[in-house]
Amino acid sequence: MTTEPSPVPSPTPRASTGPDKPGAESSAPEVLTGSGAIIRTLELLGVTDVFGIPGGAVIPLYDELMTQDVIRHILVRHEQGAGHAAEGYAAATGRVGVAIATSGPGATNLVTAIADAYMDSVPILCITGQVFSTSMGTDAFQEADIVGITMPITKHSFLVRRAEEIPAAIAAAYHIASTGRPGPVLVDITKDAQQNKAPFIWPPKLDLPGYRPITKAHGKQVQAAAQLLVEARKPVLYVGGGVIRAHASAELLKLAELTGAPVVTTLMARGAFPDSHAQHVGMPGMHGTVPAVLALQESDLIVSLGARFDDRVTGKVSEFAPKAKIVHVDVDPAEISKIRAADVPIVGDAKDVIADLTVAYAAAAAETTPDISVWWSYLNGLREEYPLGFSEPSDGLLAPQYVIKRIGELTGPEGTYAAGVGQHQMWAAQYIKYERPNSWLNSGGAGTMGYSVPAAMGAKVAEPDRVVWAIDGDGCFQMTNQELATCTINNIPIKVAIINNSSLGMVRQWQSLFYDGRHSFTDLNTGHGTAMVPDFVKLAEAYGALAIRVTSADQVDDAIKLALATNDRPVVIDFIVSRDAMVWPMVPQGVSNSYVQYAKDHAPTWEEE
Incomplete structure (x- = not known):
């Protein structure tokens, strides 16, 4: 049994700007610019929040965004942040997340988040600007074939060259993203399509030949x-x-x-x-x-x-x-x-x-x-x-497992936890108890460093009454921490726990186990010794966050409780943990899962195949 595309919502009553020409019939379609059609379509689809950053090819759209108050726009500091925020928004709620970027590098900066959403089946809609249709194919300023670039990592990509095509393209993209196996869809719209005017026809007819996701099993x-x-x-x-x-x-x-x-x-x-x-x-x-x-x-x-x-x-x-x-x-x-x-x-x-x-x-x-x-x-x-457990570090520094365990215990199951990628991700998956769906957000298939902070930001926008933690590593945090500025300015009070082992921890673990301890280029100098580059407390304070550094176990609970009690700004806690802590159990890549019994307490010696 197959399902037909779901009906496009009918427009809600609203004040009309009237027909385009004096004396026209009142039933005539409203005439909007292409940018106005984008906004109106998103509104009718139920979108209330979008994440993005303007540029030359989307100035018409941003000009229209200023004239309305239905859709909240969150101005990010990097397009990758917009994409991950849309992912976090979607993963926390099941609703479609929306990201906006300009042409060229603006659009290509979304690629990592799009690939991430594709691997993890996250429903996001990415709207990008494109150069004038008359300039396409000429290597115009900031021109990039983003439809071609993203074709392997989207459920579908649309190129829109005419204003009258916009409502149907965005409605179809929203439908594709949210039905069947969810995933990312991109709509690339030329600048002239955004500027030109056309009758706004709603609901549009969705022409999706071949797209009939099966929901009912045999x-x-x-x-x-x-x-x-x-x-x-x-x-x-x-x-x-x-x-x-x-x-x-x-x-x-x-x-x-x-x-x-x-x-x-x-x-x-x-x-x-x-x-x-x-x-x-x-x-x-x-x-x-x-x-x-x-x-x-x-x-x-x-x-x-x-x-x-x-x-x-x-x-x-x-x-x-x-x-x-x-x-x-x-x-x-x-x-x-x-x-x-x-x-x-x-x-x-x-x-x-x-x-x-x-x-x-x-x-x-x-x-x-x-x-x-x-x-x-x-x-x-x-x-x-074989109970799950860990040993106290021999270097006197914090056990990262203990830190993450206490975050989960003090926050509780109603919290939302977004993790970066690496050791801290695995410890967060292991040591926090999850009792409800959509409480755990992470980059699974793509393994994207930098996911955590913007994803937590998106989740907090989607569900402002929940406590949202970004559990990050010192490596991941340095890739997207600029979104703390977005959080501070837009009153998005996420909590960030940096599990700071001064290393690219998971790579270091593999080097310890499989490369005779040759720790080549994994030392980040962020938390051990006298030099801290950067000093995460000073960095977080510069972004307007409450910043705390924790170096001993007796400080852990008080820091977490202070973070939970602080809701007027973001909070960043720099937990200085042992760099020698490892994620156990571990089945090395390419080895039979039967070996897991022996990997519980002993470092594996098998070579990956």
Whole structure:
């Protein structure tokens, strides 16, 4: 079964500027500039916040932005910040995030965020300016073929050369971004299209040949999956970020409790299933918990829900879960059997499929009562034998795991946590307890340094009443910390925890383990010794933030509590942590997940393949 494109919302009543010519019929369409049409379309689509920075090719659009008060524009300090802020906005709410940039370097500065959103299925709409249509192809000033550049990393890219095409293009882009497998869509609009006038026709007719995302699964496939679940003795529900994007956490909880199966939540799915639930055995993958990794590895049935069997979860693919049958549920048919062949492939929206699977399982289980008690006995033994933990550093500096754990405990599950990329990202995924979807934001597929601060900013704009933390590394923080100025000026009081080990920590860890400790070019000089370049406290204060430095464990709680109590400006805490702390467990790249048992307490010696 397929779905037609959703109807475009009808316009809300508003004061009209009247027809273009005196004496025209009152029913005649309103005539707007192309820029006016952009604003009006966004407004009718329900957009209330956008992130961007002006430039020559989008001056007409920015001129129109000044004349209205429905859409809040957040002036960022770099286009990458606009893109990540749109991502954070979308990831925290499920709504489409919007970023605006000018042509040429303005548009290309969005590319990293677009690629990030594409890998992690985040619905964002990027609107870029383009040179005059008559100048295209001449290497005009700040001309770049952004449609061509982004084609491999967007669900679709539009080039608009005429004002009358704008409403339909933006409405279609919004629809594509938010339906099926969510993702980024770019609309590139020439400057003359923004300046020229045309009748504003609403709702526009969406012409999207070939775009028919499947949401409802085939009934026989669902029944086959239910039968495998009933027959399995070592099942596991392998939950990916698609469950969060589909708003399917309630359905997942019902299915899990009905089946009694263990649940693992990937890095992108943290919070999709409550950490406190007895059936949750942890996060799988390279730095997953031992019970979660081995639950997959030794299962006889994997029910994959909105996950894609990426290399960080499977380890050596040829040796991944060798005895398991696979039920693969994904809204994107391209993901089915891409990495691991599915015994029962199911294309459909996770929310609908999980609900159908629950009904089918209940019917199948009425005749056969599954017994997975031996499986649970084994997994509970692993929980007891391999609890998640860490050792105190021998250098007297802070344990980063302890710092992050206390941030989570003092803030609580209603907080939102956005992480950069590296060791601090893994520790935040491991040591903060996630009880609700959309509380954990991170760059999973692309692994983008610099994601955290602007993503936290976007999340705070989307949900101003929530506490929002950016948990960042000293390397990541230096890539996008200029957005603290945006936060201060626009009253966006995020909290930033810099896990400062004065290093590019994850690279240093790999160098320690696999390159005989040759720490080539990973020392950042930000927190150890006498030199601090930069001094993050002085830098944060220069941006108008409350800045705190923490060097001992007895200071940790007071600093976090002060940050939680401060809501009139951003807060930055510079936690000076041990550079020798490592992320454990660890399954080296290209090695079988079976090795995770031995990687818990000992540095692995296997070479990556």
